[in-house]
Amino acid sequence: MSSVTDFVNLNISNIPDKIIAEYIWIGGSGLDIRSKARTLSGAFDNPQKLPKWNYDGSSTGQAHGNDTEVILYPQAIFKDPFRRGNNILVLCDAYNPTGDPVYTNKRYDAAKVFNHPDVVAQLPWFGLEQEYTLMEKDTKWPLGWPQGGFPRPQGPYYCGVGAEKVVGRGIVDAHYKACLYAGTNIGGVNAEVMPGQWEFQIGPSIGIAAADELWVARYILERVAEIAGVIISFDPKPIAVSLLLENTSSVSFSLTLFSNTFGTLFTYIQQGDWNGAGGHTNYSTKSMREDGGYEAIQKAIEKLGLRHEAHIARYGEGNERRLTGHHETADINTFTWGVAKRGVSARVGRDTAKEGKGYFEDRRPGSNMDPYVVTSMVAETTILWKP
Structure with a gap:
């Protein structure tokens, strides 16, 4: 009896002149990543030779009215660590049918800066540090934290080793290797100060390539976490608590998670002091x-x-x-x-x-x-x- 995994791992490299290209783009929130796949004939190493594609912008919050078609322009190619073989990931930016960039297409203006002769002459290098938090899918609470509670205060977690100090290393290592396979210039990973929080680094990379690679690394991270059944949070302050709330209607407070559990009379004691991302x-x-x-x-x-x-x-x-x-x-x-x-x-x-x-x-x-x-x-x- 075959399983789904058998077919996921099916080697299609023996099919002549056919590859799967996963087109990736940024959705309407400016942070959500979208993708869809298509079959192409031939091998590609230049994104300009790849065909443009389109999608329904009304379903991503990027188009309204009668004409909701948004056009994808391929900008960078990476090896696909999920399908492997000759299959590829294609990073795209998005344009409306008139050729103008949609409002979430920040790459368009960035390319203008990085193509300026004065910028080209200075050969700008970037090293981007991406911090993120692993979250439980059902509770939206950081991975490894006591449900509804807090771990020991910060101190032993940063670059820590051991089951009481780090959680999710398998996800992190899978992401690391997948990024290397894809061809991104990932520089390293480490556990961060807040438990359940990690970091990876992209670079040094030149000009716009650094941003391209970070977006693809984010996509790969989301895919790896999807397989693991874990949520990735890029919130700059996923845990932020004000002190001792007697009446939440009259006190300004911030608890990004569990905010729906506050009643009009509720006392909350902050435990720990948590770094942001x-x-x-x-x-x-x-x-x-x-x-x-x-x-x-x-x-x-x-x-x-x-x-x-x-x-x-x-x-x-x-x-x-x-x-x-x-x-x-x-x-x-x-x-x-x-x-x-x-x-x-x-x-x-x-x-x-x-x-x-x-x-x-x-x-x-x-x-x-x-x-x-x-x-x-x-x-x-x-x-x-x-x-």
């Missing part, structure tokens, strides 16, 4: 990596400080719950920077300061940031903008 963005240009680059780094950070509010406004929804000035963050209203400090807006590594060249880290982006927006804003502000 970020999308820290490491960045350098050719000028920063050359001798004397520390001056270029300082000038770039100064520019970022001058446009702090504009960047914060596009660095992730709900990020104000994370950027409190605590838990290794700077206050959202103030731009600060320093060497080897994590409670600042921009951090310069000790090695960079010592060598007088290298890179710096923008610690402000939240875990749900759009990498097209963040990377292109950083490049535009530091290279093209003339204050």
Whole structure:
């Protein structure tokens, strides 16, 4: 008797001149990832040679009215770690039938920045740190936490080892290897400060490729978690609790999870002090990596400080719950920077300061940031903008 798994693992590489291409795009929320598959003839290594495709934008919140067709333009190709063989993942961006980008297509404007001659000349490198939280599917509570309760306070979990310290390592390792198989430039993984929270890194990658690879890595993570029956949360502050609520109708509070359990008379005692989840963005240009680059780094950070509010406004929804000035963050209203400090807006590594060249880290982006927006804003502000 055959099982579904037998057919999932069926090798179709012996079928001549046929591959499965999984087209991937970003949906109407700007964070949801959509995909669908098609059969193609031949082998492809150039996305421009792949056929465009379309989908019903009214079902993704990206089109309204009588004409709801949205067109997919292939932009990057990766190996498919799920179907394997010659099958591929195709990262796309979305356009309406007139050729204009739909409002969630942030890649379109990012490409303009990264194709600018001044930006191309500076060869911008990005290393993107993606933090996320594994959640139970039914309870929406962090994986490994006591149901409705809290684990021991933070401390032993960051880069921890052992059943009492980490949970979900199998999912993380499967994702890591799948990203390597796909051809993304994934740099590593680690358990984060809050239990049930993990991080992976993309890069260093050049220009828009960093954002392409992060989106594909997110897609692969969602697929691996789907198989495991676990939810991925990119919320910048998945656990945030105010203290001792006597009357919830008159007290401003935030409990992202379990909010539906509060009554008018309910006392809640906060247990533990939980880190948020970020999308820290490491960045350098050719000028920063050359001798004397520390001056270029300082000038770039100064520019970022001058446009702090504009960047914060596009660095992730709900990020104000994370950027409190605590838990290794700077206050959202103030731009600060320093060497080897994590409670600042921009951090310069000790090695960079010592060598007088290298890179710096923008610690402000939240875990749900759009990498097209963040990377292109950083490049535009530091290279093209003339204050």
